[in-house]
Amino acid sequence: MSDVRVRFAPSPTGFFHIGSARTALFNWLYARHTGGTFILRIEDTDKERNTDEALQVLFEGMKWLGLNWDEGPEVGGSAGPYFQSERTEVYREWVQKLLAKGRAYEKDGAIWFKLEGERYTAYDEYLKKDMEKVKAAPVVIDDQVRGRVERAEDRDFVIFRASGEPVFHFVNVVDDITMGITHVIRGEDHLSNTSKHVELFRAFDVEPPVFAHIPLILKETGPGKMSKRDQGALIEEYQNLQYLPEAVRNYLCLLGWSPKDDREILSISEIIELFDLPAINKTNARFDAKKMGHFNTEYLRAMPIETVSWLATPKLVEAGLIGSEFPEDTLQTILKLCQEKIRSLHELSDFARFFFKDDYTIIEKALNKVLKKGDPSTRLNEVIQAFSDLAHFDAESIEAAIQKCADASGNGAGAYMPLLRVAVSGTNVGPSFYPMLAILGKEAVMTRIRRFMTENIS
RNA sequence: GUCCCGUUCGUCUAGUCAGGUCUAGGACACUGGAUUUUCAUUCCAGCGACAGGGGUUCGAAUCCCCUACGGGAUGCCA
Numbered sequence: 001m002s003d004v005r006v007r008f009a010p011s012p013t014g015f016f017h018i019g020s021a022r023t024a025l026f027n028w029l030y031a032r033h034t035g036g037t038f039i040l041r042i043e044d045t046d047k048e049r050n051t052d053e054a055l056q057v058l059f060e061g062m063k064w065l066g067l068n069w070d071e072g073p074e075v076g077g078s079a080g081p082y083f084q085s086e087r088t089e090v091y092r093e094w095v096q097k098l099l100a101k102g103r104a105y106e107k108d109g110a111i112w113f114k115l116e117g118e119r120y121t122a123y124d125e126y127l128k129k130d131m132e133k134v135k136a137a138p139v140v141i142d143d144q145v146r147g148r149v150e151r152a153e154d155r156d157f158v159i160f161r162a163s164g165e166p167v168f169h170f171v172n173v174v175d176d177i178t179m180g181i182t183h184v185i186r187g188e189d190h191l192s193n194t195s196k197h198v199e200l201f202r203a204f205d206v207e208p209p210v211f212a213h214i215p216l217i218l219k220e221t222g223p224g225k226m227s228k229r230d231q232g233a234l235i236e237e238y239q240n241l242q243y244l245p246e247a248v249r250n251y252l253c254l255l256g257w258s259p260k261d262d263r264e265i266l267s268i269s270e271i272i273e274l275f276d277l278p279a280i281n282k283t284n285a286r287f288d289a290k291k292m293g294h295f296n297t298e299y300l301r302a303m304p305i306e307t308v309s310w311l312a313t314p315k316l317v318e319a320g321l322i323g324s325e326f327p328e329d330t331l332q333t334i335l336k337l338c339q340e341k342i343r344s345l346h347e348l349s350d351f352a353r354f355f356f357k358d359d360y361t362i363i364e365k366a367l368n369k370v371l372k373k374g375d376p377s378t379r380l381n382e383v384i385q386a387f388s389d390l391a392h393f394d395a396e397s398i399e400a401a402i403q404k405c406a407d408a409s410g411n412g413a414g415a416y417m418p419l420l421r422v423a424v425s426g427t428n429v430g431p432s433f434y435p436m437l438a439i440l441g442k443e444a445v446m447t448r449i450r451r452f453m454t455e456n457i458s
Numbered sequence: 459g460u461c462c463c464g465u466u467c468g469u470c471u472a473g474u475c476a477g478g479u480c481u482a483g484g485a486c487a488c489u490g491g492a493u494u495u496u497c498a499u500u501c502c503a504g505c506g507a508c509a510g511g512g513g514u515u516c517g518a519a520u521c522c523c524c525u526a527c528g529g530g531a532u533g534c535c536a
Binding site for chain 2: 009010011013043045108109110111112124125126127146147149150151152154155157158159160161162163165167168169172187188189190191192193194195213215216218220223224225251254255256258260261262263264278281282283284285286287288290291292293294295301340341366370403406412413414415416417418419420421427428429430431432433
């Protein structure tokens with residue numbers, strides 16, 4: 001156990017943004033790497049935006065990604081409460097310290113933090129008016145990611161609104177002090193705010209924590225950072241797509257960090273061991289949905305069939321394809337065939353439907369393609385004949401039977417396989433062909449071929 | 459406007475701190491080929507980058523300066 005204490009401090013907005021998730025992840029990784037403590041603190045000072053559902057989205061997203069917290073909501077801890085909405089007394093007490101020291105003052109009903117330095121008035125281009133400015137000494141931070149960064153604040157800023165509610169910069173610093181935070185790992189969008197925060201730490205006579213500002217995640221196309229409206233920006237989307245959380249987490253780790261060798265698929269324990277602050281990139285990373293999908297596919301393929309079955313069963317039951325008593329060994333045989341073909345679990349119900357149900361739809365395009373060449377009825381009648389002679393309907397026998405038809409007609413097996421596949425599964429894309437027929441069984445295959453002929457070949 | 463941060467294949471990145479082993483490596487994507495007498499998988503190959511300029515040096519992707527471009531901040535949002 002080390003004395004490292006890091007925190008993830010989201011404000012509940014009703015969605016879990018991929019950038020926030022990555023910030024949470026990096027904090028969690030650092031805590032686990034150092035044997036420190038990972039704290040979850042809810043920054044809900046903006047009351048209107050906070051609802052219980054919003055909180056649940058956050059908690060569920062964190063848990064889904066495997067980011068368990070050591071202190072915070074639900075688990076408690078000695079530095080609580082962990083909701084800023086419940087820390088009003090703490091903030092009142094701490095703002096008094098500044099007031100007493102003359103480092104804060106009231107104006108327009110709000111409380112302002114007072115910078116130290118020579119004062120003058122100057123026109124502000126951004127605010128488009130004259131403002132009182134301060135020649136404050138520059139703040140220097142030794143950022144673990146970006147190195148030495150120097151910046152000077154030049155205006156007093158509000159720490160308590162006229163409404164009586166404290167402002168982000170203030171509560172952030174007070175909480176980091178009272179919760180004993182040693183390392184602040186957050187998005188680069190806060191880098192410019194850090195001088196405000198360091199000014200506050202100093203005004204409280206507290207040594208600031210170590211800072212590490214991580215790069216942002218940019219939208220896939222177009223300018224700017226990922227916004228909640230962009231495709232793939234929300235963790236909920238991956239949950240809905242039934243992506244594997246390990247895959248999402250692995251991809252997120254690699255957005256702004258790398259193990260410094262050619263490895264990409266890494267177990268979480270390997271990542272925990274290798275992860276460190278100075279190894280984080282300085283450059284913003286652009287989100288890539290295809291690469292994210294690639295990780296999911298890799299993880300899915302590597303998954304033990306028992307796990308695939310365990311994950312897939314509820315989905316298949318929900319889709320009405322199987323009952324809960326479906327034989328496990330048959331299910332696993334089917335899933336094994338599907339596992340190597342699908343890219344994500346959410347494709348499974350559609351992909352495997354024909355294994356369980358006769359009501360699969362025949363895809364128009366596939367049908368036309370397959371009916372266009374040769375003489376489909378003749379081919380299928382040959383197959384029916386060949387199959388009816390089979391004593392054992394296993395993959396090898398089926399292959400031999402088709403081969404026999406192909407040899408006899410001189411057409412090649414290519415004239416039979418796509419046609420048969422459409423007849424028994426409705427599509428020209430699917431699992432490995434011969435094993436697939438074997439699982440379906442002779443009776444079902446024959447019935448489906450006959451039905452196909454009467455319904456689709458005039 | 460001002461301030462802060464950044465810039466290697468289309469994208470994620472290795473290499474930069476400790477200059478030569480870099481005719482710049484890997485992955486995703488894309489293109490082509492082989493395998494599968496189907497679709498997919500797999501395998502192989504190809505395409506493809508040090509933002510530009512100046513300097514330091516025997517030697518620069520790597521160090522310094524300038525420019526350009528990108529991102530962020532500049533709220534009584536967080």
